[in-house]
Amino acid sequence: MNPDEPNPFQFCPRCGAPGGEFLKRKEFHCRVCGHRYFHNVAAAAGILTQDTQGRFLFLVRGMEPGRGLLGLPGGFVDPGEPLDEAIRREVREEIGAEIDTPVFLDGYPNRYAFAKIWYNTLDLYFTAKVLAPQEEWSVDPREVSSLAWKYPAEVRPADLAFPSLQALWSDWTAGRWKKGAQS
Numbered sequence: 001m002n003p004d005e006p007n008p009f010q011f012c013p014r015c016g017a018p019g020g021e022f023l024k025r026k027e028f029h030c031r032v033c034g035h036r037y038f039h040n041v042a043a044a045a046g047i048l049t050q051d052t053q054g055r056f057l058f059l060v061r062g063m064e065p066g067r068g069l070l071g072l073p074g075g076f077v078d079p080g081e082p083l084d085e086a087i088r089r090e091v092r093e094e095i096g097a098e099i100d101t102p103v104f105l106d107g108y109p110n111r112y113a114f115a116k117i118w119y120n121t122l123d124l125y126f127t128a129k130v131l132a133p134q135e136e137w138s139v140d141p142r143e144v145s146s147l148a149w150k151y152p153a154e155v156r157p158a159d160l161a162f163p164s165l166q167a168l169w170s171d172w173t174a175g176r177w178k179k180g181a182q183s
């Protein structure tokens with residue numbers, strides 16, 4: 001898939017005419033019927049969590065995109081869903097555990113390819129503590145092939161699944177939140 005050709009439609013979804021313009025990587029415009037569709041930025045959320053030894057939790061992704069690479073617990077915000085509920089639901093779905101109060105770090109843009117469609121996302125990252133011990137987690141084997149606890153020195157940026165996560169990790173390891181959110 002070529003990210004420079006992100007038009008999600010081969011045909012107008014209203015009148016069926018082939019082609020159509022795709023403007024600013026988000027706006028589909030049909031020249032035949034005038035239909036406009038905005039393929040807007042989607043919100044996603046993830047958490048950075050540490051154990052008492054200072055290792056960070058990564059999930060080895062079991063699904064594309066980024067299968068086999070490192071991600072964080074998290075996922076897309078559902079329509080109408082408050083952000084706090086979204087992050088808690090995603091963590092619950094992926095590792096089967098509850099978290100304490102998430103502390104916001106920052107949001108970074110990402111491009112997420114799924115089923116031959118490019119989604120532009122804004123990935124919102126938090127720190128949070130997982131409340132249950134790992135023996136009590138229930139990891140979703142469809143989404144997560146394994147858990148990987150890593151010291152910062154063990155994390156290679158190229159192993160991180162998404163540019164947004166690479167940007168977060170770069171800021172984190174540069175000490176951007178040294179005096180704040182780190183729990």
Ligand SMILES: [Zn+2]
Pocket residue numbers: 012013014015016017030031032033034035
């Ligand atoms: Zn049309």
